[in-house]
Amino acid sequence: MENKKINNFESSRHPLIELANVTRIYGTGDARVSALKGIDLCIENGEFVAIMGASGSGKSTCMNVLGCMDTPTSGSYLFEGIDVGLLSGNQRALLRRYYFGFVFQGFNLLNRTSALENVELPLIYRRIPAGERKARALEALSAVGLDNRWKHTPAELSGGQQQRVALARAMVSKPEVLFADEPTGNLDSVRSLEVMDLLTEFNKINKITIIMVTHDPEMAKYATRQIIFRDGMIQGSK
Amino acid sequence: MLWETFLLALREIRRNVMRSSLTALGIIIGVASVIIMVTLGAGATAKVTADIGELGKNLIHIRPGQWHGPGGAHIRGNPLELSDAAAIEHQIPDLIAVAPASNKAIHAIYGNQNWSTSVTGSTNAFLIVRNWEIGMGRKFSESEIKGGKSVCILGSTVKKQLFGGENPIGAMIRLGRISFKVIGVFRPKGQSSFGTDQDDFVFIPLKTLQRRITGKTTVSSIFVSAMDGVSTKKVKKEIELLMRERRHIKQGKEDDFRVMDMQEIVNMMTRTTGVLTALLSAVAAVSLVVGGIGIMNIMLVSVTERTREIGTRLAIGAMERDVLMQFLVEAVVLSSLGGICGILLGLAGASAGARALSVPFVFKPGIVAIAFAFSVAVGIIFGYFPARKAARLDPIEALRHE
Ligand SMILES: Nc1ncnc2c1ncn2[C@@H]1O[C@H](COP(=O)(O)OP(=O)(O)OP(=O)(O)O)[C@@H](O)[C@H]1O
Ligand SMILES: [Mg+2]
Numbered sequence: 001m002e003n004k005k006i007n008n009f010e011s012s013r014h015p016l017i018e019l020a021n022v023t024r025i026y027g028t029g030d031a032r033v034s035a036l037k038g039i040d041l042c043i044e045n046g047e048f049v050a051i052m053g054a055s056g057s058g059k060s061t062c063m064n065v066l067g068c069m070d071t072p073t074s075g076s077y078l079f080e081g082i083d084v085g086l087l088s089g090n091q092r093a094l095l096r097r098y099y100f101g102f103v104f105q106g107f108n109l110l111n112r113t114s115a116l117e118n119v120e121l122p123l124i125y126r127r128i129p130a131g132e133r134k135a136r137a138l139e140a141l142s143a144v145g146l147d148n149r150w151k152h153t154p155a156e157l158s159g160g161q162q163q164r165v166a167l168a169r170a171m172v173s174k175p176e177v178l179f180a181d182e183p184t185g186n187l188d189s190v191r192s193l194e195v196m197d198l199l200t201e202f203n204k205i206n207k208i209t210i211i212m213v214t215h216d217p218e219m220a221k222y223a224t225r226q227i228i229f230r231d232g233m234i235q236g237s238k
Numbered sequence: 239m240l241w242e243t244f245l246l247a248l249r250e251i252r253r254n255v256m257r258s259s260l261t262a263l264g265i266i267i268g269v270a271s272v273i274i275m276v277t278l279g280a281g282a283t284a285k286v287t288a289d290i291g292e293l294g295k296n297l298i299h300i301r302p303g304q305w306h307g308p309g310g311a312h313i314r315g316n317p318l319e320l321s322d323a324a325a326i327e328h329q330i331p332d333l334i335a336v337a338p339a340s341n342k343a344i345h346a347i348y349g350n351q352n353w354s355t356s357v358t359g360s361t362n363a364f365l366i367v368r369n370w371e372i373g374m375g376r377k378f379s380e381s382e383i384k385g386g387k388s389v390c391i392l393g394s395t396v397k398k399q400l401f402g403g404e405n406p407i408g409a410m411i412r413l414g415r416i417s418f419k420v421i422g423v424f425r426p427k428g429q430s431s432f433g434t435d436q437d438d439f440v441f442i443p444l445k446t447l448q449r450r451i452t453g454k455t456t457v458s459s460i461f462v463s464a465m466d467g468v469s470t471k472k473v474k475k476e477i478e479l480l481m482r483e484r485r486h487i488k489q490g491k492e493d494d495f496r497v498m499d500m501q502e503i504v505n506m507m508t509r510t511t512g513v514l515t516a517l518l519s520a521v522a523a524v525s526l527v528v529g530g531i532g533i534m535n536i537m538l539v540s541v542t543e544r545t546r547e548i549g550t551r552l553a554i555g556a557m558e559r560d561v562l563m564q565f566l567v568e569a570v571v572l573s574s575l576g577g578i579c580g581i582l583l584g585l586a587g588a589s590a591g592a593r594a595l596s597v598p599f600v601f602k603p604g605i606v607a608i609a610f611a612f613s614v615a616v617g618i619i620f621g622y623f624p625a626r627k628a629a630r631l632d633p634i635e636a637l638r639h640e
Contacts, residue, residue: 064634067553069637070634089558090558093556093557093558096553097554097555098555104553104637108637109550110547122554124239125554125556
């Protein structure tokens with residue numbers, strides 16, 4: 001309690017995100033994998049950060065930790081000065097609901113559910129009334145160029161289209177922080193550039209902090225900062 | 239939000255119509271059988287009560303005792319006398335009417351029509367005590383009773399058998415070898431709950447029966463009707479004491495006659511149906527529990543199948559509570575849909591059953607409400623565990639499922 005008060009008091013001077021010596025170890029014994037081996041990272045409000053690095057270097061693991069879906073094995077994660085490690089599961093759910101938007105590497109759209117309803121989902125949990133919800137979801141879908149596909153279920157959409165639905169779903173709630181794990185991984189170069197323009201606009205105009213994983217140096221150029229992962233550690237940044 | 243959850247649940251259930259209906263079958267059968275049993279039970283009770291009302295209100299029936307003597311011989315107590323009826327009428331308070339009566343099997347003949355029936359001899363008091371109404375014609379006059387005249391009133395079955403659609407009033411029929419003039423026809427009562435035709439008899443003055451048919455001065459029964467609001471039990475006790483005294487039965491010796499009070503029969507019947515209803519309801523409760531386990535089972539399967547969906551919802555901002563509600567509402571919607579189907583099926587079955595057993599269809603809103611409440615409760619109780627399992631999933635683990 002005391003601890004939290006101090007954190008709140010000091011929050012104005014805290015960076016948005018602060019990781020200190022974060023590790024994440026999967027499995028035990030022979031199957032033990034250290035996906036993160038001591039990450040120190042500081043991200044300020046309004047930044048557009050690109051995370052790069054080889055496959056298996058721990059980028060997605062780090063995104064999960066940052067998005068409050070996974071908890072570090074050791075080390076601390078402060079979000080706006082609040083120690084996320086001290087929050088309950090439900091409090092972290094509320095952080096995800098009201099502060100974060102997430103584009104998963106594997107999309108994670110609800111099957112058998114239309115694109116529109118997928119995009120509406122975060123707004124449902126924010127208790128936004130149906131009419132406004134639908135309007136906002138359609139707007140987000142048209143921003144990613146899918147307004148004519150809102151009725152289709154993921155199975156009826158191409159990989160790239162699914163990826164754009166996932167992006168629309170992450171952006172529709174205008175979150176504080178947008179996490180995007182390879183948002184252009186399945187898109188052709190024209191579409192990729194469109195998406196990057198959209199993200200940049202989102203970052204600049206709506207002042208939304210963006211943390212994006214990408215393999216493509218062209219895409220990383222849109223970011224204000226690039227962080228390179230290597231074997232569970234941060235190798236450098238530019 | 240709850241409305242949205244409700245719509246979502248409906249959609250999930252529709253997605254697997256076959257599976258959902260099979261799952262709900264346990265509930266449907268359980269609820270339907272409760273409704274059928276309770277409704278038919280109530281119908282049977284109503285029927286028996288009504289029938290006994292037809293027999294006569296607050297009726298008390300006195301007849302000589304019957305028992306098995308040594309060697310299985312059938313022993314009958316001394317017959318009743320007209321003076322017994324007179325004594326009861328004068329000495330027992332709070333009575334409406336006392337009707338001594340005798341009957342005998344007989345052939346009724348009109349023209350070339352021949353019908354074997356029974357003849358009952360009594361006074362006009364019999365009509366009050368046994369609740370008979372004249373449908374056509376008139377009852378006996380005082381002089382016809384006193385003088386033992388050859389007049390008769392027909393039960394509607396006898397009228398139909400002998401006369402068909404013809405008007406019988408004034409016609410002469412033969413009972414055995416004696417001619418009787420028909421002066422009236424009773425309004426029909428139909429079958430009794432024991433399956434006998436109550437309308438199959440001919441009614442004549444008691445004196446006529448004694449003098450011209452049986453040749454005896456005794457009577458086979460005395461029917462007594464107590465006033466409304468008077469305990470028939472108390473009247474019965476008083477009649478028993480009076481009869482023991484009249485028949486000089488010593489203290490410690492058993493009665494050689496029998497006094498039956500209809501209220502007793504009603505109570506016994508109601509108790510029997512009550513026990514039956516309780517027993518069958520227990521069986522129905524078991525099938526509800528089995529139905530609940532079916533729901534729990536299918537919900538657990540559903541949670542496993544939809545692990546990734548749950549993970550996505552949790553990752554996107556659903557709290558444990560939201561997921562818990564989603565699955566709980568789904569289970570409750572499933573079980574209450576089963577309940578509604580069961581209620582409809584039960585009412586349909588009960589009305590068909592009521593027709594088949596020819597008892598009235600007694601709609602009991604209370605049991606419908608209880609059955610619905612039970613099916614909702616089954617959904618909550620058996621849906622809770624799978625829903626909690628879903629809610630407690632770790633988002634990352636769930637997303638990685640399969
Ligand atoms: N659930 C898990 N159990 C065990 N090991 C895991 C698990 N998830 C990830 N790993 C391991 O952790 C390491 C980092 O995985 P991660 O998914 O973060 O890589 P990545 O940088 O996102 O790779 P990619 O670019 O291919 O998406 C890998 O070696 C992976 O095998
Ligand atoms: Mg990855």
